[in-house]
Amino acid sequence: MNLPRRRMFVNITPQVEDALRESGIREGLVLCNAMHITASVFINDDECGLHSDFEAFLERFAPEKPYEQYHHNGFEDNADAHLKRQIMGREVVVAVTNGRLDFGPWEQIFYYEFDGMRNKRLLIKIIGE
Amino acid sequence: MNLPRRRMFVNITPQVEDALRESGIREGLVLCNAMHITASVFINDDECGLHSDFEAFLERFAPEKPYEQYHHNGFEDNADAHLKRQIMGREVVVAVTNGRLDFGPWEQIFYYEFDGMRNKRLLIKIIGE
Amino acid sequence: MNLPRRRMFVNITPQVEDALRESGIREGLVLCNAMHITASVFINDDECGLHSDFEAFLERFAPEKPYEQYHHNGFEDNADAHLKRQIMGREVVVAVTNGRLDFGPWEQIFYYEFDGMRNKRLLIKIIGE
Numbered sequence: 063m064n065l066p067r068r069r070m071f072v073n074i075t076p077q078v079e080d081a082l083r084e085s086g087i088r089e090g091l092v093l094c095n096a097m098h099i100t101a102s103v104f105i106n107d108d109e110c111g112l113h114s115d116f117e118a119f120l121e122r123f124a125p126e127k128p129y130e131q132y133h134h135n136g137f138e139d140n141a142d143a144h145l146k147r148q149i150m151g152r153e154v155v156v157a158v159t160n161g162r163l164d165f166g167p168w169e170q171i172f173y174y175e176f177d178g179m180r181n182k183r184l185l186i187k188i189i190g191e
Numbered sequence: 192m193n194l195p196r197r198r199m200f201v202n203i204t205p206q207v208e209d210a211l212r213e214s215g216i217r218e219g220l221v222l223c224n225a226m227h228i229t230a231s232v233f234i235n236d237d238e239c240g241l242h243s244d245f246e247a248f249l250e251r252f253a254p255e256k257p258y259e260q261y262h263h264n265g266f267e268d269n270a271d272a273h274l275k276r277q278i279m280g281r282e283v284v285v286a287v288t289n290g291r292l293d294f295g296p297w298e299q300i301f302y303y304e305f306d307g308m309r310n311k312r313l314l315i316k317i318i319g320e
Numbered sequence: 321m322n323l324p325r326r327r328m329f330v331n332i333t334p335q336v337e338d339a340l341r342e343s344g345i346r347e348g349l350v351l352c353n354a355m356h357i358t359a360s361v362f363i364n365d366d367e368c369g370l371h372s373d374f375e376a377f378l379e380r381f382a383p384e385k386p387y388e389q390y391h392h393n394g395f396e397d398n399a400d401a402h403l404k405r406q407i408m409g410r411e412v413v414v415a416v417t418n419g420r421l422d423f424g425p426w427e428q429i430f431y432y433e434f435d436g437m438r439n440k441r442l443l444i445k446i447i448g449e
Contacts, residue, residue: 089318090318091220091222091316091318091349093349093413093414093415095413095414095415096424097423097424097425097427098424098425098426098427099363099364099365099424099426099427104277104281105228105281106228106273106276106277107228107263107273109263110262111261111262111263111264111265111270112261112262112263112270112273114262115261115262115263115270115273115274116274116277119252119253119274123252123377123381124377132369132370132373133368133369133370133372133373134367134369134370134373135369136369141369141370141373144364144365144370144373145373145374145377147364148362148364148374148407148408148409149277149278149407150277151277151280151281151409152362152363152409152412153412153413154281154282155222155224155282155284155413156222156224157222157224157314157316159316164314164316165226166225166226166227166228166312166314167226167227168227168228169226169227169228183424185415185422185424187349187415187417187422189318189347189348189349189447189448190318218447219447220349220351220445220447233406233410234357234410235357235402235405235406236357236402238392239391240390240391240392240393240394240399241390241391241392241399241402243391244390244391244392244399244402244403245403245406248381248382248403252381278406278407279406280406280409280410283410283411284351284353284411284413285351285353286351286353286443286445288445293443293445294355295354295355295356295357295441295443296355296356297356297357298355298356298357318447319447
């Protein structure tokens with residue numbers, strides 16, 4: 063992934079579903095996590111109003127600026143991204159039942175970038191039979 | 192689940208233990224998650240003072256009212272529930288050892304409802320042998 | 321674990337790698353969690369500036385003192401530790417690929433103690449083949 067903005071939501075449910083289909087696994091677990099420490103994978107609703115509420119909420123508790131408020135920002139400017147990712151979480155674990163993601167009605171998997179405009183990777187690991 | 196209040200804690204450890212016993216699995220992992228995006232499953236202490244501290248803590252950071260403070264609340268009134276669930280987490284993964292939940296002395300599993308008075312579901316997935 | 325201060329970070333990546341090597345498992349999942357409800361296991365960067373940013377961040381949202389602000393503190397003084405652990409998370413699940421922790425460039429596993437100077441335990445469970 064290389065996203066064009068510092069912060070951005072990407073609905074990755076289709077990619078996880080594709081990976082599950084290719085695996086052929088019918089019963090088990092899917093782990094999906096960001097491989098970088100300034101991004102989150104989480105499950106919530108695909109609703110843009112809610113996403114701007116998340117943005118406002120995270121900026122209130124771990125504001126990006128002023129950069130000097132953070133010790134981590136001696137050489138970097140992304141301390142806020144590390145804190146935001148911690149609130150939203152690194153990973154999700156999802157049940158696989160009958161070959162499908164065992165989801166409730168509104169569950170969708172998102173990648174949430176907090177320090178974009180650089181290459182990032184996502185891990186999808188599927189175990190079961 | 193259909194809980195009588197907007198917000199409520201339910202200790203679901205006995206249900207998870209029952210599911211584990213029925214599965215016959217001796218070594219593996221249990222995933223337990225809310226299937227709805229306005230509820231959490233988390234592990235902490237079964238102590239009512241602590242639960243009211245969680246309530247106060249979450250209301251401070253993602254207050255229910257005024258409803259208009261959230262973009263998500265154009266047609267809904269539960270944006271705070273989505274944010275609260277994100278702080279508390281969606282799921283827990285617990286080790287199974289010798290057929291039992293491999294818990295420390297005070298670990299208990301809770302379902303935490305943030306938008307009750309409607310039908311909700313909980314998922315328990317057990318893998319192993 | 322018995323750490324000499326109330327709050328402290330310990331990089332436990334080497335211990336988890338040792339446990340993985342001993343298990344002989346090549347493909348699967350590692351679960352690593354605190355067995356106590358006043359400590360976290362999380363994944364982030366091993367950078368001491370960032371760690372002091374986490375400290376400041378958590379103290380802002382769940383301050384240790386005054387102790388009387390928390391209902392849980394009738395007989396205890398550690399309500400803040402329960403809240404801090406909830407923000408930072410209980411557990412991590414990490415993919416195992418080719419016998420190694422399948423990590424991005426900066427991912428490191430930490431034990432974060434919020435109520436130290438007493439015996440605590442950590443659980444590492446590895447499943448796979």
